[in-house]
Amino acid sequence: MSLTVGAGRRVLVVVRTVTTLSRLLDVLSLTAGDRRIQTVFTHDVRRRSTLAAGVDEALRDLGGSMVPWDEAIGTRFDLALAASENDGLAELNAPVLLMPHGAGFQKFYPGTSVVAGMDPDRLVVDGRVVPAAIALPHHSDLVQLREISPAAAPFGAVVGDPALARMRGSRFRAPYLRSALGARGRRVVVVASTYGPDSVLGRLPELPERLVAALPADEYQVVVVLHPGVWAAHGPWQVRAWLSQAAAYGVRVVAPHEGWQAALLAASVVISDHGSLAVYATALGKPVLLAGRGSAVTVPGSAAAMLAGTAPVWDPVSDPRKQLEAAIDGHDPASEQQVTAEQQVTADQQVTADDCAPRLRALVYRLLDLPEPAAPAEFAPVPAPPPVGGTVPGWVAGAEILPDGVRVERYPDPGTGPPHDGLAYRHLVADERTGSLTRLGSADILVTDLRAAGSVRRWVEGAPEQLSAWPQTTMLAAVVDEWSCVIRTRAGAHLLTADDLIDPVLLASLAHVRLAATGQLPSRDRLYLGDRSIAVAVAAG
Structure with missing residues (x-):
């Protein structure tokens, strides 16, 4: 197949586990935008790690171009990146840059005295040092490498810790x-x-x-x-x-x-x-x-x-x-x-976190025999994890009445923790969408959500019938938007609006406590959550 972009260098990424992939992606962030470089991934199936499960899924999610191991060892690459010496790196036809796969070299392989990442029998094969370079977080690692594998020590390069530098x-x-x-x-x-x-x-x-x-x-x-x-x-x-x-x-x-x-x-x-x-x-x-x-x-x-x-x-x-x-x-x-x-993790006086990206990129481009890009070397920012949805089925809530407001404290109610019987104004909140029948039947407040679709007026009109179906319940609450919640008791309806982003369900707990304590709701109130203070407006619904 004809390539669209004529990349002059090919980099092979040897992925042993999901952990090694994570570490190598930090390195790849230094070359990702360079159109002179085509990057492909491979997995040594002959020496598969016991912890290799998930690698195929991770690579599929990444969208990287995959090369079978048999094809990888039969192809010339300009550089191979690896984060474990346990793959068949000696079989590759490429200079190998070996990275640590953890915070330095801190563990022995189980049942041995061999330091993980510095196995001398894997670093030197048939009298040949396999890696063209061994990236080290700090100079004490170079001292350790000299003691473990004197032949491989000249190939050690102190660059710092990419994962820590990126963070x-x-x-x-x-x-x-x-x-x-x-x-x-x-x-x-x-x-x-x-x-x-x-x-x-x-x-x-x-x-x-x-x-x-x-x-x-x-x-x-x-x-x-x-x-x-x-x-x-x-x-x-x-x-x-x-x-x-x-x-x-x-x-x-x-x-x-x-x-x-x-x-x-x-x-x-x-x-x-x-x-x-x-x-x-x-x-x-x-x-x-x-x-x-x-x-x-x-x-x-x-x-x-x-x-x-x-x-x-x-x-x-x-x-x-x-x-x-x-x-x-x-x-x-x-x-x-x-x-x-x-001091043990990052570097000493000669290598700081700010030095890691420039040092590592210089090493990568030296091995590739390419001039470095003109832009400064820096790691890509740490991305946010993808969003997750879900609604907590139930809460145990309590409160403390203060001179100018109410401090509410609530806990998820999975049924495995303490019952929180010591909470003042203790009440149970259950979500109609995710709560069990038992939980809904014992709740003081039943919650629904009108944000996706729903008429507040029709919900308020239908609330008396719903309240009659749940004798234990004293209040229904419907989330209107990110700031507001409408409540319906047997006496009437009110709309509560916060001046800051909170879970609007908390407004129902605020109303529950006020009604339990005084039988009425003030037009202006204040909700306290830990160190936060949120102004709340209350209007008849």
Whole structure:
């Protein structure tokens, strides 16, 4: 087939797992717009990783041009990019640039003393050093490479950590990323789990549900980021099924090949284990609580090992909210723990995060034997994860009446957490579209949504009949738009409008509390959600 664009160089990307693809995409962001370069992808099916599940789907979603492995090893390429030495890189007819597939070189291959990413028997084959260049995050890695494989050490190039550099360059996007995760105005709690029985998910599989049941929904957003190995080992259907209840009640589950960088940037606090994301979170200045046990595969003296010895530990028995607030409020990004971990992850005095893109791009173009583009070298901004829909089936809500308003606190009601019996003005809210019959029959407030289609007038007129069908219910509420909610009690209807973006269902809780306390609604009110204060106008409907 005749090509439309006559690219002069061909780059082969060797994808072993979804994790390696994620790391290589950071590198490709430095060459993506260069019309002199045609990029294709391949997968070494002969040495397939046990964690390779999901690679085909990820590449299909990416839309990359695929080349079968047999064809790839029989074709000359100008450069091959890889993030694992375990593929048959020696068979390729191309200079190979080998990247790390984690936060540095912090783990042994299970059951061995071989450092992952630096296997001397894979770096040197039949007396030949396989990679034309080995990209290293910092100079201590070069020292380590000299000790492990002296023959390969001259090919080491200290360029910094692309993943971390990309995230640091995107820190200004944190508010936007929080909004994309549905967490505008809220703290983001990221549960970041690697794979294996000693991980967060392995030790505390019900942690997402426990968090969502214990944290006020309008103050906290829980985001779960699982290592692609979890998805590969159990299968996407099973993982989603296990997390389906948590997701139904507001937990955001990040897909295996997108969104983990956005989640870390948006995070207010991270609960993690011995995986790379705990190290990256620390280097980004995030408070980290370790919930997984230390791992036998962690390299002594690495950032992961140092973090395991210094970071506060998550207590599965203690109150989740108190632990998270203590971690956030007491965190000092300039603490010795943070500085120590950061020095291990990023670079030393000679390599900073700002140097990574220029150094790495210069290395790539040197291997391609091409002049660099004139534009400055920089990584593409971290993208927001795709939007997700869904409506929480039910809430447990309570309130505190203040001199000038009402502070409302509500929790998703999955039926697995505490009943929150201590809440003042406690009431149950259920959504007609997603709530079960049992939940709808016990709710004080029934909610519907008129935004897609529906007449407010007809809904108000039909509300008395609906109220008679649900004896337990004292109020019906219909969301009108992003700012307003109309309520209908047996006494009449009112329209409540907020002056800021909130979940309009909260306005029904505000009205419920006012009517329970005084029997009437003021024309002007104020709703408090954590630290937020929202003015509310009330009009007869």
